[in-house]
Amino acid sequence: MIKESVGKEIILEEEHPDVEKGIADFVTPEKHDVDTNEFTQGDVVEIHEAGSDPLKGRGYRRKRKARLLCSSYTDPTKRRKLSDINVYDPYREVDLNKVEAFCKWMKTTSSCQIIPLRFYDVQAKSLMDLSKEDSWINDSIMNKALYHIRERASRFSNLFRQDCCILDTYFYQFVVNAYGQLQSIKELKCNKSLMNYVRGATSELGKPWKDCKYLYLPSWTHDHWFAVQVDIEEWAILMFDSLKGHIRRAVLEAYFLSLQVLIPLIIKSHVTSESKYSTENFKFVNVKDVPQQVNGFDYGIFAIKFIEFLHANMDLNTIRPDYVPVWRKKLAAELLA
Structure with missing residues (x-):
């Protein structure tokens, strides 16, 4: 040049x-x-x-x-750094340099390799499958994608809510274990791992619950991902599912029971003692009017996008199912970068 x-x-x-x-x-x-x-x-x-x-x-x-x-300052086909952004744009084009690097990586990497990404190691095959339109997402990719959202929110505080916390896929199991102890000894026992979530010390770029109005977490049951929002102000747990009817109501009620019981007790005992917060169970709401997937394998991407859009305070109905294949490839390229 x-x-x-x-x-x-x-x-x-x-x-x-x-x-x-x-x-x-x-x-x-x-x-x-x-x-x-x-x-x-x-x-x-x-x-x-x-x-x-x-x-x-x-x-x-x-x-x-x-x-x-033309130079990159005048060529409209080249990705440009934007300033004074006030609204998050989930449909912005992916950086073509990251795309080129990902395509070259795909050609030169064995699917059996373990790829060390920031805070999370993932198998190369999982990252390769993410870019395909007919593959599922495992928990390592889900956790890395959620970290990606947290990291972006920390850099662009004007685009994302700062009164919320995104939890990882391991949180639910710690809640289930604590709920089992509660049932047996009739006393709340939160181990160190669970309390680290409450203090914001477990998930990378986590936040203390005392500074939050909302908690977001991915949930997996019956071979299906969906997104969960814990609304501390409204004392409710909301489920956002891109494949309605896949899981029976009775199964969902059993799945959410530990969250409905434990989170109020944790908030009252370890977050705040304000009188407006009680130890009553959270109510459960299965949100109906959310975008639906058009196949049997995009629920992981939808769960990620539900959390991302909620975090950015955006209308979930602006999620476009036809854009999911692009989001898959874009996410794969950005996670590797």
Whole structure:
């Protein structure tokens, strides 16, 4: 790359057909057929570069043609850093540099490898499957995706609620264990692991419950993911499910009972003693009007998006099921970056 004083760049183009084919899978549905040639095709100019020739010797200037493109500051096809953002945009295009890196990684990595990501290690196959349209999401990918939301919320505090906490997939089992002890000895016993959640010391970038109005957690039962919101102000637990009717009402009531009983006791005993908070069980609400998946394997992405949209204080009905394949690939590229 040769920079000129006029602020433009000379770019020597190289073709990577395999990588470009992979990148095409990451574009948004409505922008898939947009012709970008009018933006990227500039004038053909003649440039001079150092060359070597047996007859002419070393150091002479060789001439050849190259295409003159706009810099990244003026080329509308290139991803640009935005300033003064006041609303979170979940439909923003993925960074093509991350896409290219992910496509190359897919070609050179064994699916059996363990990939060390920040705070979480995941199997390469799990990350590869995430980018496919017909695969499920396991708990390692779910936890990494939720950390990704927490990390983004910490950097952009004006775009995400700061009065909430996102818990990981392990929290529910600690609640179940404490509930079993409560049933046997009739006394609340919270072990250190459970109390670390309450203090905000377990999940990376967690928050103390005393600073929260809402708790968000992913839930898994009967081979199905769904999102849960604990509304401390309204004393309620809300379920957001992208596949209504998949789990029977009786099964859901049994699943949520430990949460309904334990969380009020924990709040009253270890978070606040204010009189407006009681030890009565939380009420359970299965929210009906939420977007629904159109297949049998997208519930993991929907659970992530329910939590993300709630965290950003956005209307869940703006979630587009047709965009899920793009979100899959975008998430895979961002988690690897």
